[in-house]
Amino acid sequence: MEATGMNLITWNIQRGRTPGGECNIAHTAASLRGVADADAICLQEVSSGYTDMPGCDGANQFALLAAHFPAHVPVTGLACDTAGEGGQRRMFGNMILSRYPVWQVIRHALPWPPDPDVMSMQRIALEATLDTPLGLVRVITTHLEYFSRLQRSAQVQRLRDLQREAAAHAARPRAGAAAGPFCATPRAGAAILAGDCNFLPGSWEYHCLQAPFDDGTPAWADAWRLRHPDRAHAPSVCLHDHPGRPADPFTCDFVFVSDDLAPRLAEVGVAMDDLGPDHQPLLVRLD
Template sequence: MNLITWNIQRGRTPRGDCDMAHTAASLRAVADADVICLQEVSSGYTDMPGCDGANQFALLAHHFPGYVPVVGLACDSAGEGVARCLFGNMILSRYPVLQVIRHALPWPPDPGVMSMQRIALEATLATPLGPLRVTTTHLEYFSRAQRSAQVQRLRDVQREAAAHAAHPRAGAAAGPFGAMPRGGAALLAGDCNFLPGSWEYHCLQAPFDDGTPVYADAWRLRHPGQAHAPTVCLHDHPGRPADPFTCDFVFVSADLAPRLAEVRVAPDEFGPDHQPLAIRLA
């Protein structure tokens, strides 16, 4: 199974415009992905650089017709006229999507900095490896207090989901009370806006006191002893020169660790400051 996670920054190209056809072609150039996790997908915005207000969620679904599109909106606010302004994450899956859960992450007040509502988008997929729970997220950039609270919430979600997987609920044959599975094997991918070695990084992977399976950094598992390949600012953009660093990750539960066959960062210049991160499970 091939998976790509990428903060597409609204589909930015090297020219500075936003072009979903270019984004789709870039994704296909990285790998023939079975699952794609995307952050910073927008619709309705005309006041962000390069955005023309197009519904990028619909455009991405159009460019990947063989995939099930799953949308998670972090921001949904009034726009000009009848259009609403939407911003969030997306999962595209070649595999059947058994269940989707959208987790609004904590947003405690931090009035001294800019911030926005954040979300973790969870989908349990029917894969050749069995039910697999894939979650994609984009944590707060400006507020460490909010980001720390969001990391704690992701740990709570992992604890809850692992318990559901281990102890399936009773349910009706159909309808909303139907007992849909929630994957035990889990993968968390996205733009975490923290650095390797930071408190948030270690907190997310810390052991649970009840034996809940922990998350582990896929890069460290596949490349022990090697520094993370940078995922941000490999290619300078006007007004945003910076030294390359890492804030995009894939974390996997312990049962997936032996299946990690490849973890790599695509080095090409696709347009956004962020690079696609690809993994392969054997």
């Protein structure tokens, strides 16, 4: 039977952490398959070259994840790319794995205004236009700043700017050459934004991201609220009490859909099993 829907998982894998605390991408891949047979997978905190973070052995997790999902197109977005020992690069960022053809990839560096009193790092939004059974869909995965509200707020504003820009590109396709980088590759209007936003439901950032646009741009809508309007968000962080990580459940992982995709939203849920990281995977199905 021809596929008519789309399953998407988003998960902050925290470098592939397991319940025992070590980093094991094979375990991460098996956990993802246990949640669902996902057509698109959005991952945050994928690393390579780091040996100074708990459990990390320096393995290139981007390559390992691609090998574990050979039927998916791997799309990598590096937020951090710095010098490591022996000339090795230390890389950290996001990843999309897509069962569907990937028409275009754009890597957006998000704002990083100075906030010297707190730890912070460069953040990105990784965008891929996928050719899905629903038509072209722009999938964006991001991981916003945790320690600095100044930076996180600027990043939310930039995500709104990107939505406005992409919707304008979709509505008014650019002229293009027959070949080469000026070729007019389409940028989808329908969109999904998934990731670890590091803000809470009801926060200023949460409402700002979803505020209506004054020019007709399709607004972002929280997928959980669309499917469960009368239920509080299921917690996505600290559901399981690991040594050194006392459980204090809350929500900061989200999937947002553009208004034009909202009628296609069929399911939104949080995987409750103890898969290792502080964060739980979110599953969204569109029909």
